[in-house]
Amino acid sequence: AMALMLASAIYFQQAMVTRRRRFAAAAITILNVGLMLLWKSMHLNHAEFYLVPLGLSILGFVELLGKSLPRQAHDPMRYVGALTILVSPVFDILDGSWGHIFSLLLLSVVVIMMAIGLRLKSLIYTGSAFLLTDLIVMVIRSREAYPFVPWLCGIAVGVGVIGLAAFCENHREKVLARIRLLSAELATWR
Numbered sequence: 001a002m003a004l005m006l007a008s009a010i011y012f013q014q015a016m017v018t019r020r021r022r023f024a025a026a027a028i029t030i031l032n033v034g035l036m037l038l039w040k041s042m043h044l045n046h047a048e049f050y051l052v053p054l055g056l057s058i059l060g061f062v063e064l065l066g067k068s069l070p071r072q073a074h075d076p077m078r079y080v081g082a083l084t085i086l087v088s089p090v091f092d093i094l095d096g097s098w099g100h101i102f103s104l105l106l107l108s109v110v111v112i113m114m115a116i117g118l119r120l121k122s123l124i125y126t127g128s129a130f131l132l133t134d135l136i137v138m139v140i141r142s143r144e145a146y147p148f149v150p151w152l153c154g155i156a157v158g159v160g161v162i163g164l165a166a167f168c169e170n171h172r173e174k175v176l177a178r179i180r181l182l183s184a185e186l187a188t189w190r
Contacts, residue, residue: 001041004034021064028057028064047088048103055084063118074190075122082111082126093137101141104134119189 008031015023032053039049058081062074069077085107089100108131115123142149168175 001034001038004030004037008034021068024064025061028060032057046100047091048100048107051084051088052107055081055086055088057081058084059114059123078120078122079126082123085111086126086130096141098141101134101138104130105138108134121186121189 008027011023011027011030015021015027035053036050039045058077062069062077062081066074086104089097089104089107092100093104108127111123111127112131115121115127139150139153
């Protein structure tokens with residue numbers, strides 16, 4: 001595994017020096033194989049260890065080889081990469097693992113932050129959907145130990161919506177101006 005990591009670093013260095021994308025693609029591929037061997041040797045069998053680097057690699061390939069790939073293939077490949085990352089802890093969540101619930105929360109936030117950095121709507125949609133789903137799962141799972149949690153969450157959401165509506169009504173022109181600015185900015189995103 002360490003030899004593959006070293007080979008990946010050499011290919012990455014060559015990609016930076018020669019500016020050839022195929023060296024970067026080879027570095028990413030070798031790094032994934034090295035990570036898989038490393039996780040296997042350390043007896044780490046959770047799906048996140050294998051699928052998160054794979055999903056990040058798919059997203060990296062789309063950005064790296066963007067001009068070589070057909071334009072209509074970009075969004076489907078981004079969805080595949082994001083779903084590979086975000087679906088990895090779902091099977092353990094179904095078994096009731098809190099650690100995997102929090103890892104999905106963290107992975108959703110990471111995907112959303114990547115989407116903001118890369119200005120990609122497709123990653124925003126998938127990350128937000130999984131984040132919302134994870135928050136709902138947290139409320140449902142916590143209901144078993146603390147039956148009053150759904151009531152508190154419902155009251156908090158209701159108060160938040162009323163407060164947001166009151167704020168928007170008091171600052172209507174500023175809010176509308178910011179919404180126009182935000183929609184104009186989002187229109188430039190891919």
